[in-house]
Amino acid sequence: xxxxxxxxxxxxxxxxxxxxxxxxxxxxxxxxxxxxxxxxxxxxxxxxxxxxxxxxxxxxxxxxxxxxxxxxxxxxxxxxxxxxxxxxxxxxxxxxxxxxxxxxxxxxxxxxxxxxxxxxxxxxxxxxxxxxxxxxxxxxxxxxxxxxxxxxxxxxxxxxxxxxxxxxxxxxxxxxxxxxxxxxxxxxxxxxxxxxxxxxxxxxxxxxxxxxxxxxxxxxxxxxxxxxxxxxxxxxxxxxxxxxxxxxxxxxxxxxxxxxxxxxxxxxxxxxxxxxxxxxxxxxxxxxxxxxxxxxxxxxxxxxxxxxxxxxxxxxxxxxxxxxxxxxxxxxxxxxxxxxxxxxxxxxxxxxxxxxxxxxxxxxxxxxxxxxxxxxxxxxxxxxxxxxxxxxxxxxxxxxxxxxxxxxxxxxxxxxxxxxxxxxxxxxxxxxxxxxxxxxxxxxxxxxxxxxxxxxxxxxxxxxxxxxxx
Numbered sequence: 001x002x003x004x005x006x007x008x009x010x011x012x013x014x015x016x017x018x019x020x021x022x023x024x025x026x027x028x029x030x031x032x033x034x035x036x037x038x039x040x041x042x043x044x045x046x047x048x049x050x051x052x053x054x055x056x057x058x059x060x061x062x063x064x065x066x067x068x069x070x071x072x073x074x075x076x077x078x079x080x081x082x083x084x085x086x087x088x089x090x091x092x093x094x095x096x097x098x099x100x101x102x103x104x105x106x107x108x109x110x111x112x113x114x115x116x117x118x119x120x121x122x123x124x125x126x127x128x129x130x131x132x133x134x135x136x137x138x139x140x141x142x143x144x145x146x147x148x149x150x151x152x153x154x155x156x157x158x159x160x161x162x163x164x165x166x167x168x169x170x171x172x173x174x175x176x177x178x179x180x181x182x183x184x185x186x187x188x189x190x191x192x193x194x195x196x197x198x199x200x201x202x203x204x205x206x207x208x209x210x211x212x213x214x215x216x217x218x219x220x221x222x223x224x225x226x227x228x229x230x231x232x233x234x235x236x237x238x239x240x241x242x243x244x245x246x247x248x249x250x251x252x253x254x255x256x257x258x259x260x261x262x263x264x265x266x267x268x269x270x271x272x273x274x275x276x277x278x279x280x281x282x283x284x285x286x287x288x289x290x291x292x293x294x295x296x297x298x299x300x301x302x303x304x305x306x307x308x309x310x311x312x313x314x315x316x317x318x319x320x321x322x323x324x325x326x327x328x329x330x331x332x333x334x335x336x337x338x339x340x341x342x343x344x345x346x347x348x349x350x351x352x353x354x355x356x357x358x359x360x361x362x363x364x365x366x367x368x369x370x371x372x373x374x375x376x377x378x379x380x381x382x383x384x385x386x387x388x389x390x391x392x393x394x395x396x397x398x399x400x401x402x403x404x405x406x407x408x409x410x411x412x413x414x415x416x417x418x419x420x421x422x423x424x425x426x427x428x429x430x431x432x433x434x435x436x437x438x439x440x441x442x443x444x445x446x447x448x449x450x451x452x453x454x455x456x457x458x459x460x461x462x463x464x465x466x467x468x469x470x
Contacts, residue, residue, distance in 0.1 A: 001113070001172070002171060002172070004171050005168065005171040005172055006113075008167065008168065008171055009113055009116065009117045009120075009168070012117060012120045012121060012124070012164060012168075013116045013117065013120045015120070015124060016097075016119075016120035016121075016123040016124045017120075019093070019123065019124060019127050020090075020093045020094070020097060020123055020127065023089050023090045023093055023127050023130075023131075024090045024093070024094075027088050027089050027090045027130075027134070028088075028090065029046045029050060029087045029088060029090050029091045030046075030086065030087045030088045030091070031046060032086045032087065032207065033046055033049035033050060033053070033083065033086035033087030033091050034046045034048070034049045035048040035049040035051075035052050035210055046087070046091075049086070049087065049091075050083070050087065050091055050094055050095060052210065053079050053080075053082065053083040053086075053087075053091070053095045053099065054094070054095050054098050054099040055099070056079040056099070056213075056214075056217075057076045057079040057080055057083075057095050057096070057098075057099025057100060058098075058099050058100075058101055059217070060074055060075045060076040060078065060079055060099075060220055060224075061074045061076040061099065061100045061101065061102055062074075062102065062103055063103070063224070064102060064104075065224065065227045065228050065231055066231070067231060071165055071166065071169055071180060072165075073192070073227055074100075074102075074224070075195060075220045075221075075223050075224045075227075076099065076100055076122075077154065077157060077158065077161075077192060077195040077196070077199070078195040078196075078198050078199040078202060078216075078220055079095065079099065079199070079202065080092055080095055080096050080099065080122065080126050080157065080199075081129065081150060081153060081154045081157060081195070081196055081199035081200075082199040082200070082202040082203040082206070082213070083095040084126060084129055084130040084133055084153060084157075085133065085146075085149075085150050085153070085199065085200060085203040086203050086206065086207075088130055088133075088134060089126070089127045089129075089130025089131050089133075089134065090127075090130070091130075092126040092127065092129065092130045093123050093126050093127045093130070095126070096119070096122040096123045096125075096126035097119055097122075097123045100118065100119055100122045101119075102118075105118075117168055120164075121161060121164040121165050121168065122161060124160060124164065125156070125157040125158075125159075125160035125161040125164065126157060128156050128157070128160055129153040129154065129156040129157035129160075130153065132149075132152055132153050132156045133149045133150060133152070133153035136148065136149035136152055136153075137149040146200070147197070147200050150196055150197070150199060150200040150203070151196045151197060151200070153196070154193065154195065154196025154197075154199060155193060155196065158192055158193055158196075162181060163177070163181075166180040166181045173271070174271055174272075175271055175274070176274045176276070178276060178277075179274070179275065179276050179277045179280060180277075181277075182276055182277035182278065191223060191226060191227065194223075195220075195223065198216060198219060198220070201216060202216050237332070238284070238285070238288075241285055241288045241289060242260065242288055244288075244289070244292065245259035245260065245288040245289060245291070245292065246259070246260070248291055248292055248294055248295050249291070251294070251295075251299070251302060251303075252302055252303055255291075255379075258291070258375060258376075258379065259287065259288050259289070259290065259291055260287075260288065261375050262287045262290065262368065262371045262372050262375050263283070263284055263285075263286075263287025263288045263371075264287070265287075265370075265371035265374060265375060265413075265416070265418055266283040266284075266286070266287040266364075266367050266368045266371040267280060267283050267284055267287070268416040268417060268418065269283075269367045269370065269371060269409060269412050269413050269416060270283045270364075270367060271416075272412040272413075272415050272416055273367070273409075273412050278335065279335075279363075279364060281335075282335040282336050282339060282364055283339070283364055283367060283368065285333060285336050286335075286336040286339030286340060286343075286364060286368060287339075287368055287371065289323065289327060289333070289336060289340055290320075290323065290339060290340050290343050290368055290372065291319065291323065292323040292326055292327065292340070293318070293319035293320055293321065293322035293323025293324070293325075293326060293340070294319045294323075295322075295326070296318075296319065296322045297315055297316060297318075297319055298315065301315050301316055302316070317344070317352050317353065318353070320340060320341050320342065320343060320344055320352070320353055321341060321353050323340045323341070324337050324340045324341040327340060338362040338364065338365055339362065339364045339365050339368055341353065341354075341365075342354065342356060342361055342362055342365035343365045343368045343369050343372060344369065345357075345361045345365060345366075345369070346403065346404045347361070347366070347401075347402060347403060347404060347405055347406050347407075348402070348403050348404070351404075361406075363406075363409075366405070366406040366409050367406075367409050367412075369404075369405060369406075369409075370397060370405050370406070370409045370410060370413050371413070373393075373396075373397065373404075373405070374393050374394075374397065374413065374418065374419075377392070377393040377396060378390060378393050389422075390418070390419060390422040391422045391423045394414060394419050394422050394423070394424055397410045397413065397414075398410060398424070
């Protein structure tokens with residue numbers, strides 16, 4: 001576990017423990033939470049009431065839903081906010097501390113420090129939300145004010161809980177907090193915030209008859225089911241894309257799993273560059289689909305072991321354009337189109353199909369170009385049966401940084417797990433000024449003017465890694 005994560009967990013746990021003790025002493029549990037059936041045992045029934053909401057929270061927390069970037073969500077917000085509406089911040093703190101126990105924790109599937117972090121990450125938001133609720137509710141006992149204060153308290157709980165949980169995930173996975181928040185909660189935030197009015201309704205029904213609040217368990221279940229369906233649909237979409245990519249790769253026995261590995265390498269580079277959630281998703285799906293255009297390349301060209309002729313090279317070089325045309329009708333994949341079309345552009349402007357140069361090339365396409373080249377160099381191909389070692393491939397990336405590859409992307413790549421243990425030439429390659437590159441390739445562009453746009457330099461050798469027939 002990273003040292004930064006250790007310090008973070010320790011700080012959150014200590015803060016939540018102190019806050020829980022201080023709040024319990026300063027804000028005694030309100031009698032509104034008392035459960036009448038427990039009055040004979042507890043005197044005023046407040047303890048029994050707290051236990052009731054703890055059990056209801058445990059039920060809501062039992063089966064969390066894992067979101068794409070690693071966050072886990074449950075519908076326990078509703079009973080926690082309901083308990084703070086009835087019993088105040090101290091009651092909410094204890095309900096959150098104990099009630100968020102999951103089956104995974106009971107089964108020992110989560111390490112002890114993870115358990116402490118998860119519970120502390122709900123205690124602090126529950127207490128903060130309870131304090132906000134009390135501050136607003138003191139202004140008026142009106143029912144509308146009660147609803148408003150509960151909604152505000154739910155929003156406070158939600159925001160702080162999301163920030164704490166996302167920070168932990170970001171430190172554990174080396175992502176930006178914003179990436180985790182956008183990627184995991186952008187689609188479900190409205191649903192989570194909508195649990196606050198439901199919590200208020202649960203509290204009001206509890207005041208009428210404690211068992212009546214159990215009637216709202218069904219809406220909680222349907223909310224949890226909608227989260228699960230959302231994740232399931234995204235996973236199904238990704239699996240469909242993966243299957244399509246695998247089908248294309250299997251046309252050539254030398255490129256099996258190529259697209260999957262390129263996608264993984266691209267995403268690791270993206271994490272190092274701290275890309276946002278949308279860009280990371282585009283890299284994942286764009287990496288899987290970058291070679292889909294090869295479905296239109298004849299087998300006699302795609303599988304040819306000898307050097308390609310000029311006409312065959314034109315056919316091969318048309319696959320980025322064809323791939324973009326195939327994917328264009330799928331509106332959900334619009335962010336992936338520039339990646340698919342431009343992943344063979346060269347940094348000095350001599351690539352294809354549009355001969356873009358430098359930062360004219362979309363950043364995500366520059367990332368995928370590096371990932372594609374590394375994967376191609378370190379795998380066997382018909383024109384090069386002996387793959388390069390990781391060290392040799394890194395050396396080639398360094399050699400052609402500023403010519404074929406974006407130097408900044410190469411620098412990011414060598415910090416990923418794919419190259420972290422390899423020997424690196426160690427020279428920092430800085431991006432050359434675009435005017436100098438333009439002058440260097442002016443003759444290339446002039447010669448290319450009379451040729452089809454898809455024409456490019458001959459097939460790669462180890463000295464020209466990125467244009468291997470990956």
